[in-house]
Amino acid sequence: MKNHIHPQPRRAHAPIRPPHLLAVSLLLLGLSNPLSVSAQNTPQTGPVQQGVAPDPAKTGVAALPQPGGALLRWTLPGDVLPDTYRITREGGGTTVSRDLPGIVPKADAIKNGWVTAQQYDFLKAKFATPVSDPFEKLGLQLQTLASPGIARTLNLLVTETGLKDGTRYSYRVVALRGGKETPVGTATVTPGQPPAVPAPGKLSAVPERTRVTVAWQRAGGQVMAYRVYRAEGGAAPLLLQPSPYFPTVDPAQPGRVSFKDDALPLKPKTKYSYQVAALDLFGRESARTAVLVADTGDAEPFPRASLTEPTITFGADGRGNVKLNWNAVQDARILGLMVYRGSSPETLKPLAEVAAGASTYTDTSTEEARSYVYGLGYKLAAGPTGPLSIRGAQPLNPALPAPPKGLSAKLEDANTLTLSWQPASGKPIGYLVVRGASADTPSDQLVTVTPRPIAATTLKLRLDASPGTGMSFRVITVSASGVSGKPGEAVAVVTPRVGGDAPTLTGVEAQNSALKVTWAYAGVAPAQIEVFRQNPQGDLVLVARLPGATTAFTDRNVQAPFAYAYLVAALDAQGKRSDPSNVGGATPLNITATPLVQGLSVSAGGGGAVLRWTADKGAASYTVYRTRGGRQERLSIVTAPSYTDAQAKTGDVYRVVPIESSGIQGQEASVTFK
Known part of the structure; x- marks a missing residue:
């Protein structure tokens, strides 16, 4: 994961906070500040800026020469402890292999002062299985990089001895876990005096009233992080946090590193001295840079130039122009304005430089319907600030595209037709083919043959029409902006009559x-x-x-x-x-079946009059009525095809009505009790 640091005026953002588990994990590893090994965290200026521990599959093995030996360093493969590391060395006329455990014995780690007993237990338990939480995983990777003691405990930093100075050796490291071998990487080294850690170069600073942004040239070699020191007046230099500082990449200045000294507000109108040192993979620190003085008294808030809604126009040639607009700013410290362009905020790159007092810029190199992101920043004496204001634009052309020309039709056989046409001008996304009964069929009655635009300029169709059927075809251009033009010239087709006896x-x-x-x-x-x-x-x-x-x-x-x-x-x-x-x-019929009461009968039983009928699967229930002396009474609603009336009398008339689940009544039946 890469985040980009852009120096910019402060704006309110809620900081992204790692889960509580990450903080607990790092505290167990001996950190008073759980974020002290992360990339710089500046909640006032945007999201948390985080570095990423190297991927072992990409970084392999690093080697550092030593007199009569070497140091080897790699990262934990898969973020889980292997059973064994196998180190194979070739050189000096011999090939030697040795196995190291995935974690050194606890007694050795404590004796050598690499970790405490509590830290050892935590590391062994934490790396027994892959860490799934991305924040926790990032924190552990950075801590492993930052701490040589943890690296030695996990056998990620290994010392080789007994080698001949001036002789070239090659190493191959693999991890073994559960019988599976995972390559870690290879390295070559020639024992002797180790090279010095490259120091950062070209230190610069941009002071503001209560903070300073320090920048420097990236150090080469095996440098992975930096330490920043600050002194006020004649006081001793103070090591700033986070330390070590894992930098991220600014796309506008990939060779530069930026550090914001704003963990605590600095004093206005105060001179601060800065120095920076580099740290390599083996925990060595370079010489510090020369002292750079930054005076917050020279800094005042910059005026803000904010991009407004772009103006998009199209020329006669169909080329789109995006005109950027912003409020003009007047500040002697602003030497110019930088315009950036990309496909997303992360891919912004410098496009042009305009005068400091300008308020517009027109981009004439756009493509129709392509999405762009523009940024605007300042050019200062210390260098560009990077994008400070961002705005998106998509040049969509509302004009109707011209239809293609040269439409022709060829009957391959009685059922197959091939249409072909010339490509339309511009860069359309495709074509729609429509069909009508004749060449003069109105546009609103045309039937689409292709449900979506096709890129090809030929189309083979199966007609599936009766002999002698006439029809016409037209082609519509769909522009890159998704605008459908008018149908082109029609081509008429009549399906051939083969002859013979018709059925x-x-x-x-x-x-x-x-x-x-x-x-x-x-x-x-x-x-x-x-x-x-x-x-x-x-x-x-x-x-x-x-x-x-x-x-x-x-x-x-x-x-x-x-x-x-x-x-x-x-x-x-x-x-x-x-x-x-x-x-x-x-015309098809519409017959809806309704439930029917059939076979209704009544007989005298031990409990009274017993009614029975044949069940109908369309009936959800049955309503039973009784009429006596001219008065009708509803007796019950039943679901079974039977009912017993204990109060029955001779001459009673019973009526059974079937009811559908929807509540609709079916065809009823009646019977008299004799």
């Missing part, structure tokens, strides 16, 4: 939510038969292709109360289609 449509029978189509042949049955349906909207579609011996087809993809028309055509063994049959049509 005879003998009838279209209306059924419940279906239509049954029947036909007959004058002679021998063809190889296949095609059934075409004309929908209520007027379009003719192929609904079935059946074996030639078939003489009936039931179409259930219809809906009452709409009328449909049908015709059929025969296909021979070569796929040639006959002339179409005559046309027939009908």
